[in-house]
Amino acid sequence: xxxxxAVDDSASMRQMVSFTLKGAxxxxxxxxxxxxxxxxxxxNSYNLVIxxxxxxxxxxxxxxxxxxxxxxxxxxxxxxxxTESSGExxxxxxxxxxxxxxxxxxxxxxxxxxxxxxxx
Amino acid sequence: xxxFHQTFFEESFEGLDIMENELLNLDVGNADSxxxxxxxxxxxxxxxxxxxxxxxxxxxxxxxxxxxxxxMRDGVRQxxxxxxxxxxxxxxxxxxxxxxxxxxxxxxxxxxASVQMELEQLLGTESNSxxxxxxSDSNNSDENSEGWLISFRPHVEMLRTGNDPVRMIxxxxxxxxxxxxxxxxxIPTFVDLNPEDSFLGWEITLKGDVKKEDIVEVFDWVExxxxxxxQPLINESKATTEETTTPEAVAAPSEIASKAxxxxxxxxxxxxxxxxxxxxxxxxxxxxxxxVITQSMLGQVGSEIGNADEHNSPYMEKLLEGLAQLxxxxxxxxxxxxxxxxxxxxxxxxxxxxxxxxxxSKLNKQVELVTTGENTELDKTVMEKxxxxxxxxVRNALDxxxxxxxxxxxxxxxxxxxxxxxxxxxxGSIVIELSDDGAGINKERVLNKARSNGLVGENENLSxxxxxxxxxxxxxxxxxxxxxxxxxGVGMDVVRKNIKSLGGSVRVDSVExxxxxxxxxxxxxxxxxxxxxxxxxxxxxxxxxxxxIESIQVKSANLSGIAGKAALYKLRDEYIPVIRAxxxxxxxxxxxxxxxxxxxxxxxxxxxxxxxVDDLLAQQQVVIKSLETNYKRVDGLSGATILGDGTVAxxxxxxxxxxxxxxxxNSVPPSPVDPDGNGSDxxxxxx
Numbered sequence: 001x002x003x004x005x006a007v008d009d010s011a012s013m014r015q016m017v018s019f020t021l022k023g024a025x026x027x028x029x030x031x032x033x034x035x036x037x038x039x040x041x042x043x044n045s046y047n048l049v050i051x052x053x054x055x056x057x058x059x060x061x062x063x064x065x066x067x068x069x070x071x072x073x074x075x076x077x078x079x080x081x082x083t084e085s086s087g088e089x090x091x092x093x094x095x096x097x098x099x100x101x102x103x104x105x106x107x108x109x110x111x112x113x114x115x116x117x118x119x120x
Numbered sequence: 121x122x123x124f125h126q127t128f129f130e131e132s133f134e135g136l137d138i139m140e141n142e143l144l145n146l147d148v149g150n151a152d153s154x155x156x157x158x159x160x161x162x163x164x165x166x167x168x169x170x171x172x173x174x175x176x177x178x179x180x181x182x183x184x185x186x187x188x189x190x191x192m193r194d195g196v197r198q199x200x201x202x203x204x205x206x207x208x209x210x211x212x213x214x215x216x217x218x219x220x221x222x223x224x225x226x227x228x229x230x231x232x233a234s235v236q237m238e239l240e241q242l243l244g245t246e247s248n249s250x251x252x253x254x255x256s257d258s259n260n261s262d263e264n265s266e267g268w269l270i271s272f273r274p275h276v277e278m279l280r281t282g283n284d285p286v287r288m289i290x291x292x293x294x295x296x297x298x299x300x301x302x303x304x305x306x307i308p309t310f311v312d313l314n315p316e317d318s319f320l321g322w323e324i325t326l327k328g329d330v331k332k333e334d335i336v337e338v339f340d341w342v343e344x345x346x347x348x349x350x351q352p353l354i355n356e357s358k359a360t361t362e363e364t365t366t367p368e369a370v371a372a373p374s375e376i377a378s379k380a381x382x383x384x385x386x387x388x389x390x391x392x393x394x395x396x397x398x399x400x401x402x403x404x405x406x407x408x409x410x411x412v413i414t415q416s417m418l419g420q421v422g423s424e425i426g427n428a429d430e431h432n433s434p435y436m437e438k439l440l441e442g443l444a445q446l447x448x449x450x451x452x453x454x455x456x457x458x459x460x461x462x463x464x465x466x467x468x469x470x471x472x473x474x475x476x477x478x479x480x481s482k483l484n485k486q487v488e489l490v491t492t493g494e495n496t497e498l499d500k501t502v503m504e505k506x507x508x509x510x511x512x513x514v515r516n517a518l519d520x521x522x523x524x525x526x527x528x529x530x531x532x533x534x535x536x537x538x539x540x541x542x543x544x545x546x547x548g549s550i551v552i553e554l555s556d557d558g559a560g561i562n563k564e565r566v567l568n569k570a571r572s573n574g575l576v577g578e579n580e581n582l583s584x585x586x587x588x589x590x591x592x593x594x595x596x597x598x599x600x601x602x603x604x605x606x607x608x609g610v611g612m613d614v615v616r617k618n619i620k621s622l623g624g625s626v627r628v629d630s631v632e633x634x635x636x637x638x639x640x641x642x643x644x645x646x647x648x649x650x651x652x653x654x655x656x657x658x659x660x661x662x663x664x665x666x667x668x669i670e671s672i673q674v675k676s677a678n679l680s681g682i683a684g685k686a687a688l689y690k691l692r693d694e695y696i697p698v699i700r701a702x703x704x705x706x707x708x709x710x711x712x713x714x715x716x717x718x719x720x721x722x723x724x725x726x727x728x729x730x731x732x733v734d735d736l737l738a739q740q741q742v743v744i745k746s747l748e749t750n751y752k753r754v755d756g757l758s759g760a761t762i763l764g765d766g767t768v769a770x771x772x773x774x775x776x777x778x779x780x781x782x783x784x785x786n787s788v789p790p791s792p793v794d795p796d797g798n799g800s801d802x803x804x805x806x807x
Contacts, residue, residue: 012128100341105171
């Protein structure tokens, strides 16, 4: 099954994302900030990375840039979690190399539909 | 979703605490961008979470506050005292809303609305920024029952964002019937072909009753990474020049992204930790308690067998060795488990800066807060209960202690008053000191008030300490006018009562004109206790070691009766009342004389007393079992424990025993009579 790296500094969001995806049969690894995610990503491989944007230590934009610079993550789908009001954040994510975004707030069904969109 | 709510509430309350602390840290006029970023991030997480978990009211409110923070973060808005104050108010509102959601109750709608209004006023007209959503194009809702002709040509670098054209075409197949025609005309010669680039384009016919916006959504993520044209199938003349690919705001993002990039957050250095329900920890503590009892039982049996073993068998030695090791290990497990519940006192101290901020502006006083020893740890249950008394003492210090700037100036002090909080460990207790450099306690006023209330007799002379101690007496407030900050005379006695119920004590030292220091002493934990086992008649009681000053043998020369009926003992240069434990607990004392008896000198609530016991046994650490939970509250006892031999021993609550003794003797100290009221014979015999 596809493996997903879920990155969010908020434990409740992380739990929700992870619970929903695991329920759909995905293999989920959690990370609480960009730096932790980067470390984990380097020593594992994932089919998809879902990351929050505003996080301490390393934000989602930086994480996306860093991941894209790694050969193993050159084409890996990366989705950012963003709020509807921040149109410029979506674009910042895209400029950093993100594949797309999931608009917060979202419910488990929307999350699964979006993940399906990139993982098929 | 329900199962994530608890986590959401917990982290949101933490986030609010962070916001509050950082807002107070914020240097108005010269704001640290990292601090603003931290505040913003907390608000942002709360907004995101509350939206996701269905708490729209919180999300909407937080959004407004977040917008303000966003402007500060981007440097568009100056950080002013006014905005900080409003944000602090917003934190309160958010906390109240979340508390209501987690614990139930009514939302204070008016207050929420009024704070939101203040925020919006501050934001000015830009408060509609939330509605600028960019899934654009008025033509989106175009419906077409026949289908669409989609021209889709990815830009060369589209693959590098992880987008795959094939997935989008798959997504279209879910909307309707798809037929595609690939355009391969752009594929370069093999030599020039970069395998990471995209060269294909497609003409896609999508048949079926599909909304245009659904198609746009499929290409949502790549709208500026491809040329996209969507035309209705039948009416090809319509809108031929329509350009759906409207790349927007390309200039700004990189700049914003670099600004938003946070540097390492040093302050929130998060140590690796896990979140565990307190009930689980309590269960372990309880089980370890049982383990300690079993262990001491085994130890006792072991040493009895060891004593009886005349042959010194090698097995016996091994057994005793094993038992000794068991004891060590048990002790260590117990200590480690207790540490799980220990938290730094900063959890309580962190409430104070906000309080000082609010009160000092309300009272027009200038106060500097100095805290030390924030990392001193104590048990979570103690911590939860000490919060309110602390808040009360802080209010009291600011309201009654520290003077207004002009009064301070007149008294030759600096206009800025200082409130210091300090915590440290002392033996098995934690000591919290709260001192201010204010006016101190006006002894004369306290004494007059106490006299007029009949608490102190007209001709009675009290030591300075005794006068200061009067402020803990119910119904004694010396503030000249009642304020809503403190002072309806219901405060200090409650503070003392609460601290006492935790097995702690509070006292005050004051120098008039110089300030006052409140010293709170608390046990580190409520679950175990170092106790002195004593024998009274046939029963074993436990006296907490912290209350014991010394144990002595009574010399009748030092005994004296007052008013012909009470026994006092002259201990060096002070007189202490003699309490016969037998009488307090209604037991027979076979020996009515006090000569040569053992007396444990104890202190509770600042009062000393001697307790007559029959024998002093071992000192040991005991696990406290609550009497209230297992039976009911009993005066003079703080709990019970199970000893090594399986018997139950009651733990004395020293302040309670002294109180009981006072009540029994029906007289104001320090002129105690014998506890059961008919003790003139005792005093006579003793004399």
